[in-house]
Amino acid sequence: MNARPKRKHTLSSDLRGVAKLATQATAGVARMVEGVHQSIWDRLGVPGGPQAGQTRGLTGLAYRSVHGVNHLVGRGLDLALSRLEILLAQDTHASIDTDPPKRAAWLAALNGVMGDHLVASHNPLATPMSVRWQGQALDWQQLPQDLPSKGRVLLMIHGLCMNDLQWQGQDGRLDYGQTLAEAMDYCPLYLRYNSGLHTSQNGRELADQLQALIDHWPVPVEEVSIIAHSMGGLLARSACHIAAEQSLSWLPLLKNIVFLGTPHHGAPLERAGNWIDVLLGSTPFTAPLAKLGHLRSAGITDLRHGYVRDEDWSGADRFQRQPDRRLITPLPAGVNCFAVAATLAPKRGRLADRLIGDGLVPLHSALGEHEDPRRDLGFAKSAQWICYRMNHIALLSDAQLGRQLQSWLRAEPSGSAP
Known part of the structure; x- marks a missing residue:
């Protein structure tokens, strides 16, 4: 050959x-x-x-x-x-057939930073959303003949500035999708998307992609489970909200969502970026330079407070400092939801929870905790897991966490909010 x-x-x-x-x-x-x-x-x-x-x-x-x-x-x-x-x-x-990892990595980073601009300017570097298997985008009208005919599907969703290949055991790292598929008879699929678009835009497209999966899968789908890292968790919540509004048939088949370091209530670094906009725009001499801060994509500015719906951001200047104006969006009903948070600290404490976190996402945000009871996502204690001395990216591949994921998906506790 x-x-x-x-x-x-x-x-x-x-x-x-x-x-x-x-x-x-x-x-x-x-x-x-x-x-x-x-x-x-x-x-x-x-x-x-x-x-x-x-x-x-x-x-x-x-x-x-x-x-x-x-x-x-x-x-x-x-x-x-x-x-x-x-x-x-x-x-x-x-x-x-597949993208080289280096090319996929720099395209993912570029789309994360300015993917909305790439789409608006019809730039060929803009990444279209696709559900992928073994590195290839699936064509729902012509699925690969060797695609496993399994009724249980596991979808892996990456975070900001990342891509699907970064899940898949590079440099000897653990691939959750592959290990869970082998242990629990899932067909592992991976989402690739333009993380520079608004989360709600990607959520709407993901809802459509999951519906296409249900409609065209080679055997009846019995279960869909999702493991989502960082922004990917907001994307999953957005898709569930849209599916509930439109009564899409895939939502009742969704059994589990595991959120890995998801900024449910926002990330301080984006709020700091918003402060840079305000400071640069405060004098006539530096005001023109504030446009540099406007290079941040819609996806990044959505991370300020953790937007998941169109109403959260529409009708407002996303570069203007403003309070949290999100609508209340609970976890999807009837779905086992699990929250994994990481912290660089050796133990929990006021500083560790509020300031340190995993380097990008505060611990309380990843756990869905909020001082306003209406906004608290209410993850069950048995459905929470904290990784100490760990950073945000390390959540992608950790042996102990991998065992916990398997335990959760096997035990199937009711971890969602009431």
Whole structure:
């Protein structure tokens, strides 16, 4: 058997996407520099151009020239690389079945940081949502012939700036999906999605994907269980809320959700990022630089308070500091829900719970605890697990935690909120 030719990590579509980003970045930097320039003129009483932050006269002409040349170069690059993409797509040796891990990793990180912008600008680097098996996206109309015909499905959902391959035993790490599948006769599936979109947007699409799974699975589905890391847990809750509203048939088949380090009530680092927006925008000289903070995607700003519904974020400027305005969204009824939290501290305490956490998510947020009883998610004590001296990423692969997951899914206690 001939070995398949290896594909380079950088594809023609990637080049076109990067060129598009570079063109937009040049335009963005030029606008910021012009904004700072004009803010100085404003202090001296020199009028600006027709729009806020624009200069006029020879200075304005110079900036308009930069924008014009950048636009022409960008269009030329996009046209040339799109033709190259078509030519390479005709070469059967130009692709392989699965993405190289390095390419998948940098695409996931890019989508996490600015995935909403990639979608809005029709950039080919935007990652579409897909349910994957053995590294391949499933086509619901034509499922692989060797897909295991099992009625129990386990779906693994990654977090912000990550991808499905990072679950799967790289560098000898434990793969929860594979070990649970072998021990409990699941078919392990992995979700890949653009983590820069609003959580509720991804939740709606996940609800549709799970419905397609139920409709097209080769045998009747008996059970769906989910293990979700970080943002992935918010995504799962969002999908359940939408499924309940639309009476989708997959929701009654959902038996378990395990949340690994999910920021149910937000993450302080995003709230700190929001403070940066406020501070930069507080003076006329630094206000143009506040646009740098606006590079954060909608997915990231949703982590400020843990948004899961459209109503949580719609109608508000996501970069303006504001109180928690979430609607009450409880855990899905009739589903066994489990919360895993990590802390870098050796034991629980006020500092460990509120400030340290796992380095990204406070312990009380991961456990769904809230001082307002209406917002407390009410995980049963038997459905909580705390990992000490552990960081956020280590939750992806830990032998002791893996045994606890297996114990939970076998015992099937009623861990959901009443």
